[in-house]
Amino acid sequence: MAMRYCALLVICLTSDFAAGNLISQNNTFNSTFRLTPAQIAATNLTNATVQNVEIALRFERSNNAGYLIQDDPFYHVPASYNSQDPPPPGTILKVEEHTNLTLYTIPNSISMSRFLYVSETFNGSSVPASAYVLVKISASAQPIEDYANNATNLTACKDGNASTGPLYPTIGLCHGTSGQTQACAPSGLRSLWDDFHEPFALALAGYAVVAPDYVGLGVPNITSPYFILPSQANDLYHSVAAAQSHWPGMLSKEFVIAGQSQGGAVAWAAAQRQHQRPVEGYLGTMAASPFTDVIADIVADNAAENNARVAGIAQGLDTVLPDFSISDWLTPLGVARWNLVQEIKGCGTTGGQLSAAEGGTLQILKDGWNETWAADWYRNNTMNGGKAFAGPMLVIQGTQDPNANEPVTSKSVNETCVLYPDSQLEYIRWENITHVPVLYAAQHLWLDWIKDRFDGVAATEGCSVETKSPPRGVNGVQFAGFNDNTWFIEYDVYGI
Numbered sequence: 001m002a003m004r005y006c007a008l009l010v011i012c013l014t015s016d017f018a019a020g021n022l023i024s025q026n027n028t029f030n031s032t033f034r035l036t037p038a039q040i041a042a043t044n045l046t047n048a049t050v051q052n053v054e055i056a057l058r059f060e061r062s063n064n065a066g067y068l069i070q071d072d073p074f075y076h077v078p079a080s081y082n083s084q085d086p087p088p089p090g091t092i093l094k095v096e097e098h099t100n101l102t103l104y105t106i107p108n109s110i111s112m113s114r115f116l117y118v119s120e121t122f123n124g125s126s127v128p129a130s131a132y133v134l135v136k137i138s139a140s141a142q143p144i145e146d147y148a149n150n151a152t153n154l155t156a157c158k159d160g161n162a163s164t165g166p167l168y169p170t171i172g173l174c175h176g177t178s179g180q181t182q183a184c185a186p187s188g189l190r191s192l193w194d195d196f197h198e199p200f201a202l203a204l205a206g207y208a209v210v211a212p213d214y215v216g217l218g219v220p221n222i223t224s225p226y227f228i229l230p231s232q233a234n235d236l237y238h239s240v241a242a243a244q245s246h247w248p249g250m251l252s253k254e255f256v257i258a259g260q261s262q263g264g265a266v267a268w269a270a271a272q273r274q275h276q277r278p279v280e281g282y283l284g285t286m287a288a289s290p291f292t293d294v295i296a297d298i299v300a301d302n303a304a305e306n307n308a309r310v311a312g313i314a315q316g317l318d319t320v321l322p323d324f325s326i327s328d329w330l331t332p333l334g335v336a337r338w339n340l341v342q343e344i345k346g347c348g349t350t351g352g353q354l355s356a357a358e359g360g361t362l363q364i365l366k367d368g369w370n371e372t373w374a375a376d377w378y379r380n381n382t383m384n385g386g387k388a389f390a391g392p393m394l395v396i397q398g399t400q401d402p403n404a405n406e407p408v409t410s411k412s413v414n415e416t417c418v419l420y421p422d423s424q425l426e427y428i429r430w431e432n433i434t435h436v437p438v439l440y441a442a443q444h445l446w447l448d449w450i451k452d453r454f455d456g457v458a459a460t461e462g463c464s465v466e467t468k469s470p471p472r473g474v475n476g477v478q479f480a481g482f483n484d485n486t487w488f489i490e491y492d493v494y495g496i
């Protein structure tokens, strides 16, 4: 085996040299976007910020799988969709059975489908949205034959479908914040936004990954109810139901919910929804670096990089509260900049540049935004924790997370465990670990935990809290890309 690796390496190096002039990876920004003088004047941008915004937007556009999402006809609802009399949530509207993966950076052996389906708004009405499904070519989390014969009794097996085709255990995956406009749908981004943190890791482990683009991301002309967590929990349930209805022989009826960051918050909200509105097949929830009391998390940081999140939440509140306007929370400059994010269809990186307020020297948020009635409404209606939920739930949290802060998460866990001591909540804190890296630090643990749910292993009863310290200390541990990745995934343009 070792010999074969050696041989491969030599071949690679040889063809690497043979490739001649290598293309610098920084040339792959597939956009020449420029802000107009009118856009710059309206938002009072310094030249440095103009440059940062242009680079950020070019970077974001380069992350599209070919088409810009806003130019991709896939995201248009079929003409037969009647918005006055829409079909019920969970209905499939359109299916792209085999997504052309040429312009995606998805690992070998995985295939993808995209679909449009009907989701449900916070207020209970139907709304169209998009989602993707990933499955690996051959393997399952365990051999499919064993799986079909196992005592876990998966619904599709009982229905006899296992003998006619592959059966994948289903994960409902809630993505982290990609942005707040139509252009930010993970299903149209070449590495699906969360890449190896979650969707690739889960698909490679043999699961079918069903992942909604939250409403407003993808399908045109719908304002994203950003961080109105019960809305995104609706997206999760209805996309899973829609996918299961379209691929009954492929997807198990049983499902585990997983997510990190905003996705962790959505996962927790989904577990709370499951308590109130039980859905058959639910096996449990894994919430990583979850936002729980979002405003407390933001206030704890008190940093300009949170401005975009607050502006995004204001946008979300504007979709659900008739008496609220984003100018209740944002200064005139903040409103102008947020309008520009919408106009140029920026995502998280661009929104961050426009909202960072020149290093915090400009005021984007109104003083006291967090003490308005809308903030109160937001806490009352979207908070995670201190509420009943359907277990089992695994919560993993880095103690040095600068976004979803460990003390806030720990407080929410405590409040939940005090009020609902019989709920099955396993809380694990990882020392020296931050927001996204906790998914890597704990990968073995959460993958095992998910497998246990499908294997029918009983989860631990009651609440448990555990802290993991690095057994070998932190010396030499990769901490670059402290908050996120140490890489960007690029195309192989050399064909080697």
Ligand SMILES: *[C@@H]1O[C@H](CO)[C@@H](O)[C@H](O)[C@H]1NC(C)=O
Pocket (backbone or CB within 6 Å): 024, 026, 027
């Ligand atoms: C790419 O990087 C190289 C080396 O760092 C630099 O010389 C070149 O100007 C860069 N090209 C672009 C288009 O940024």
Ligand SMILES: *[C@@H]1O[C@H](CO)[C@@H](O)[C@H](O)[C@H]1NC(C)=O
Pocket (backbone or CB within 6 Å): 044, 046, 333, 358, 362
């Ligand atoms: C516009 O930007 C300039 C330079 O950063 C700053 O001095 C000025 O206060 C800003 N005006 C507003 C309304 O934010």
Ligand SMILES: *[C@@H]1O[C@H](CO)[C@@H](O)[C@H](O)[C@H]1NC(C)=O
Pocket (backbone or CB within 6 Å): 047
């Ligand atoms: C900002 O950019 C404009 C247009 O490129 C240029 O005319 C102006 O001199 C620049 N201002 C500063 C302060 O560099």
Ligand SMILES: *[C@@H]1O[C@H](CO)[C@@H](O)[C@H](O)[C@H]1NC(C)=O
Pocket (backbone or CB within 6 Å): 030, 064, 065, 066, 067, 068, 103
């Ligand atoms: C670059 O963008 C154009 C226009 O959106 C698109 O047709 C093309 O496929 C993209 N190329 C790559 C490598 O993404």
Ligand SMILES: *[C@@H]1O[C@H](CO)[C@@H](O)[C@H](O)[C@H]1NC(C)=O
Pocket (backbone or CB within 6 Å): 066, 100, 101, 102, 103
């Ligand atoms: C997939 O996309 C690539 C790049 O746009 C294109 O060259 C190829 O023809 C497409 N394949 C199919 C089967 O449509």
Ligand SMILES: *[C@@H]1O[C@H](CO)[C@@H](O)[C@H](O)[C@H]1NC(C)=O
Pocket (backbone or CB within 6 Å): 142, 143, 146, 147, 150, 151, 152, 455, 456
């Ligand atoms: C099937 O279930 C049995 C009983 O729970 C378990 O011992 C066995 O490991 C499972 N098989 C696989 C392949 O997971």
Ligand SMILES: *[C@@H]1O[C@H](CO)[C@@H](O)[C@H](O)[C@H]1NC(C)=O
Pocket (backbone or CB within 6 Å): 151, 152, 153, 456
């Ligand atoms: C199998 O399914 C039946 C009917 O839903 C249920 O009663 C039984 O408990 C299940 N068995 C296991 C091992 O999960």
Ligand SMILES: *[C@@H]1O[C@H](CO)[C@@H](O)[C@H](O)[C@H]1NC(C)=O
Pocket (backbone or CB within 6 Å): 076, 220, 221
């Ligand atoms: C979205 O709204 C714009 C402006 O109202 C309109 O021109 C466009 O046709 C709409 N797009 C779709 C796909 O409905």
Ligand SMILES: *[C@@H]1O[C@H](CO)[C@@H](O)[C@H](O)[C@H]1NC(C)=O
Pocket (backbone or CB within 6 Å): 295, 299, 302, 368, 370, 371
């Ligand atoms: C609101 O934010 C301010 C400034 O960060 C902080 O001092 C205050 O305690 C916050 N109030 C609430 C209710 O969160």
Ligand SMILES: *[C@@H]1O[C@H](CO)[C@@H](O)[C@H](O)[C@H]1NC(C)=O
Pocket (backbone or CB within 6 Å): 373, 374, 376, 377, 380
């Ligand atoms: C939030 O909940 C508290 C306690 O139930 C209540 O007093 C308050 O009126 C609520 N605020 C809003 C805006 O819903």
Ligand SMILES: *[C@@H]1O[C@H](CO)[C@@H](O)[C@H](O)[C@H]1NC(C)=O
Pocket (backbone or CB within 6 Å): 407, 410, 411, 414
């Ligand atoms: C949570 O509860 C534990 C044990 O009761 C306590 O040690 C810890 O300080 C509490 N954490 C927070 C953030 O309240």
Ligand SMILES: *[C@@H]1O[C@H](CO)[C@@H](O)[C@H](O)[C@H]1NC(C)=O
Pocket (backbone or CB within 6 Å): 399, 431, 432, 474
């Ligand atoms: C690692 O975590 C421990 C315990 O919280 C802390 O004392 C130590 O300073 C951390 N080390 C680094 C390098 O962050």
